[in-house]
Amino acid sequence: MSETDALDSVVSQPYKYGFKTEVEYDDFPRGLNEDIIRMISQRKGEPDFMLEFRLKAYRNWLTMKEPTWPNVDYPPVDYNNIIYYSAPKKKPKLDSLDEVDPAILETYEKLGIPLHEQKLLQNVAVDAVFDSVSVATTFRAKLAEAGVIFCSISEAVKDYPDLIKKYIGSVVPANDNYFAALNSAVFTDGSFCYIPKGVACPMELSTYFRINNEESGQFERTLIVAEEGASVSYLEGCTAPMFSKNQLHAAVVELVALDNAEIKYSTVQNWYSGDKNGVGGIYNFVTKRGICRGVNSKISWTQVETGSAITWKYPSVILQGDNSIGEFYSVAVTNDKMQADTGTKMIHLGKNTRSTIISKGISAGQSNNSYRGLVKIGKKADGARNYSVCDSMLIGDQCGAHTFPYIESANSTASIEHEATTSKIGEDQIFYLQQRGLDEENAVSLIINGFVKEVFKELPMEFAVEATKLLSIKLEGSVG
Amino acid sequence: MLQIKNLHASVDGIEILKGINLEIKAGEVHAIMGPNGSGKSTLSKVVAGHPAYEVTQGEILFEGTDIAELDADERARMGIFLAFQYPVEIPGVSNSMLMRQAYNAIRREHGEEELDPLEFDDYVHKKLDLVEMDPKFLDRSVNDGFSGGEKKRNEILQMAVLNPKLALLDETDSGLDIDALRIVSNGINQIKSSDKGVMLVTHYQRILNYITPDYVHVLKAGRIVKSGGKELALELESQGYEEVEEIR
Ligand SMILES: Nc1ncnc2c1ncn2[C@@H]1O[C@H](COP(=O)(O)OP(=O)(O)OP(=O)(O)O)[C@@H](O)[C@H]1O
Ligand SMILES: [Mg+2]
Numbered sequence: 001m002s003e004t005d006a007l008d009s010v011v012s013q014p015y016k017y018g019f020k021t022e023v024e025y026d027d028f029p030r031g032l033n034e035d036i037i038r039m040i041s042q043r044k045g046e047p048d049f050m051l052e053f054r055l056k057a058y059r060n061w062l063t064m065k066e067p068t069w070p071n072v073d074y075p076p077v078d079y080n081n082i083i084y085y086s087a088p089k090k091k092p093k094l095d096s097l098d099e100v101d102p103a104i105l106e107t108y109e110k111l112g113i114p115l116h117e118q119k120l121l122q123n124v125a126v127d128a129v130f131d132s133v134s135v136a137t138t139f140r141a142k143l144a145e146a147g148v149i150f151c152s153i154s155e156a157v158k159d160y161p162d163l164i165k166k167y168i169g170s171v172v173p174a175n176d177n178y179f180a181a182l183n184s185a186v187f188t189d190g191s192f193c194y195i196p197k198g199v200a201c202p203m204e205l206s207t208y209f210r211i212n213n214e215e216s217g218q219f220e221r222t223l224i225v226a227e228e229g230a231s232v233s234y235l236e237g238c239t240a241p242m243f244s245k246n247q248l249h250a251a252v253v254e255l256v257a258l259d260n261a262e263i264k265y266s267t268v269q270n271w272y273s274g275d276k277n278g279v280g281g282i283y284n285f286v287t288k289r290g291i292c293r294g295v296n297s298k299i300s301w302t303q304v305e306t307g308s309a310i311t312w313k314y315p316s317v318i319l320q321g322d323n324s325i326g327e328f329y330s331v332a333v334t335n336d337k338m339q340a341d342t343g344t345k346m347i348h349l350g351k352n353t354r355s356t357i358i359s360k361g362i363s364a365g366q367s368n369n370s371y372r373g374l375v376k377i378g379k380k381a382d383g384a385r386n387y388s389v390c391d392s393m394l395i396g397d398q399c400g401a402h403t404f405p406y407i408e409s410a411n412s413t414a415s416i417e418h419e420a421t422t423s424k425i426g427e428d429q430i431f432y433l434q435q436r437g438l439d440e441e442n443a444v445s446l447i448i449n450g451f452v453k454e455v456f457k458e459l460p461m462e463f464a465v466e467a468t469k470l471l472s473i474k475l476e477g478s479v480g
Numbered sequence: 481m482l483q484i485k486n487l488h489a490s491v492d493g494i495e496i497l498k499g500i501n502l503e504i505k506a507g508e509v510h511a512i513m514g515p516n517g518s519g520k521s522t523l524s525k526v527v528a529g530h531p532a533y534e535v536t537q538g539e540i541l542f543e544g545t546d547i548a549e550l551d552a553d554e555r556a557r558m559g560i561f562l563a564f565q566y567p568v569e570i571p572g573v574s575n576s577m578l579m580r581q582a583y584n585a586i587r588r589e590h591g592e593e594e595l596d597p598l599e600f601d602d603y604v605h606k607k608l609d610l611v612e613m614d615p616k617f618l619d620r621s622v623n624d625g626f627s628g629g630e631k632k633r634n635e636i637l638q639m640a641v642l643n644p645k646l647a648l649l650d651e652t653d654s655g656l657d658i659d660a661l662r663i664v665s666n667g668i669n670q671i672k673s674s675d676k677g678v679m680l681v682t683h684y685q686r687i688l689n690y691i692t693p694d695y696v697h698v699l700k701a702g703r704i705v706k707s708g709g710k711e712l713a714l715e716l717e718s719q720g721y722e723e724v725e726e727i728r
Contacts, residue, residue: 426568427531427532428568429568429570431525431530431531431552431568432564432567432568432570433570433578433582434529434551434552434553434556435528435529435552435553435556435561435562435564436556436578436579436582436585436638436642437553437556437557437582437583437585437586437589437642438553438578438581438582438585439551439553439585440551440553442581442585443553446570446573446577446578446581447570447573449572449573450570450571450572450573450621451571451572452572453572454572
């Protein structure tokens with residue numbers, strides 16, 4: 001078998017999560033207008049302030065234009081041909097899994113996320129979001145003992161309106177960008193985490209997103225607030241069935257860290273990426289941003305992006321508090337016709353703020369993988385420091401890797417360091433390892449695992465295992 | 481052990497090896513010398529199975545089997561080891577991890593039980609002593625940021641660990657300081673035995689003071705133009721390669 005064949009099969013494993021679950025849906029009519037938004041808000045029993053927030057966002061959105069600057073290419077999305085609310089008919093009772101449609105429970109089980117009480121993941125609380133609604137949140141009672149709130153955002157809007165009112169849109173304003181405005185208007189579900197003062201969250205929190213309905217978009221909203229001295233590690237996972245149509249996923253995630261608080265947010269994104277010819281797959285247009293509002297606070301994003309037809313996301317940190325720390329660790333894998341334009345923004349406002357960016361892009365097939373990052377140092381950010389490394393690895397010669405680093409500094413005491421490398425997974429590297437006795441498949445997998453190691457070591461244990469597995473799923477059975 | 485018969489090989493359509501004949505028997509050391517670009521590394525890589533090179537004519541027999549069509553890893557597991565002239569860097573892959581995987585792959589091939597990380601650790605430490613290498617090199621990424629000499633020494637460490645039947649050493653002596661040359665040569669001498677063959681590519685006589693060759697061959701423009709005993713190396717050192725063609 002030739003080198004290129006092996007490399008191709010190494011990164012072209014079939015998508016394992018592509019099955020569809022048969023459930024009955026309560027769908028809204030297609031299209032977007034104020035009536036639809038009122039219906040969503042009403043269906044969720046939201047207080048007035050939430051409806052107003054949505055309507056204002058919608059009106060803003062109408063005046064905005066879809067961004068064209070990302071290095072991605074796709075036919076225009078018909079926003080009036082999407083179903084904006086789609087919920088499985090059988091609704092769960094709060095705190096009980098008994099009434100969740102067994103087909104859905106089975107779905108999560110197949111995905112490796114058991115929601116049954118007996119089989120719960122060790123020390124990980126899970127919020128499971130199925131299309132537009134959260135179907136279950138585990139370990140709530142145990143978390144409540146510690147004072148931690150972990151529930152769906154829909155419940156939070158009703159049960160903790162003051163917290164929501166205070167924080168929603170405070171990091172990503174409703175008019176921030178086209179997709180954030182759209183999300184603010186129509187968001188359906190997502191997770192809310194609140195860690196009170198001085199509490200170290202006793203377990204990992206995680207949300208598992210699943211798009212099942214072919215015609216619906218998913219617009220989830222996540223809000224995490226860590227009060228003074230609080231800390232939490234949060235994990236996000238996503239998959240979708242294989243459909244020949246493209247589906248839109250436009251999420252907003254907001255993180256708020258107060259004095260001495262720490263939030264670690266990890267994502268393993270494995271949405272369906274379309275077939276070999278680029279038919280189908282998820283458009284993943286996501287706005288993720290955190291603010292280190294307090295002194296000595298820290299926000300760390302780790303992402304492993306292996307799916308989606310198109311990825312457009314820049315998990316960012318606003319470093320407002322003095323001595324605060326922002327981190328971004330990313331592995332983005334593209335293959336076939338996938339396109340990714342991803343990176344981060346580190347906005348240094350406070351004194352002695354520090355940020356680290358480690359980005360690893362792997363492109364194969366005819367895919368396109370771009371890193372886009374902004375490091376901005378404000379006038380008052382004396383002693384701010386940034387360190388960025390962007391490495392790209394190319395597999396084959398039909399793919400592209402690009403880096404777009406932007407630096408804006410208004411403070412001469414700041415130090416900014418940027419390194420970038422592009423390498424081809426070398427015939428010579430593979431030959432070297434094969435010469436030592438490793439077969440080609442092992443050689444390639446060793447090289448790729450070595451390449452991403454710096455990022456994978458940032459993942460929490462539970463996720464590191466999953467991410468490594470995901471990578472090796474993509475690698476398995478390549479020689480034959 | 482190794483029989484090369486009328487070997488022609490090309491890369492990107494350019495013929496580099498133009499009819500090589502060479503036989504290395506168990507227990508023998510063959511030194512290959514010759515000017516830059518004459519095809520010494522090409523010969524080593526072709527024997528080891530580098531996929532970029534195409535064998536257009538001739539045979540490569542290893543222990544009686546024609547290996548010309550086998551993948552590099554199959555040849556490696558049969559017992560062929562190449563110490564690279566330019567060892568490759570593999571960031572993020574630790575040296576010990578590579579050696580353990582490679583060693584276990586070879587053991588599996590022979591139906592032997594794999595060593596677990598602890599057992600392997602014991603095993604590899606003994607080999608470290610052989611080439612007087614600091615254990616800290618085990619945890620570092622393969623050749624990543626190694627100095628030129630450290631890379632060469634690391635190749636010999638890997639050879640000691642994998643314990644091949646046929647060692648192809650491509651300018652292992654280049655870039656070594658005087659002490660390192662002695663240490664590495666001693667290492668090679670200890671690994672060498674009556675059932676192993678060595679092909680040693682070099683430009684310099686000095687390594688041959690430590691490792692005595694049974695034969696010296698001169699490669700020029702893809703052909704072996706002269707062969708002789710160890711005294712040929714000395715001759716070359718004083719005369720250079722210019723004269724060689726005439727001697728032929
Ligand atoms: N991919 C290639 N395309 C064209 N020519 C090549 C290629 N690879 C090797 N060559 C040529 O083959 C010839 C032999 O190269 P080789 O590396 O075997 O030489 P060498 O004898 O090892 O030289 P040195 O003593 O400098 O290490 C050189 O002229 C080299 O330029
Ligand atoms: Mg050479």
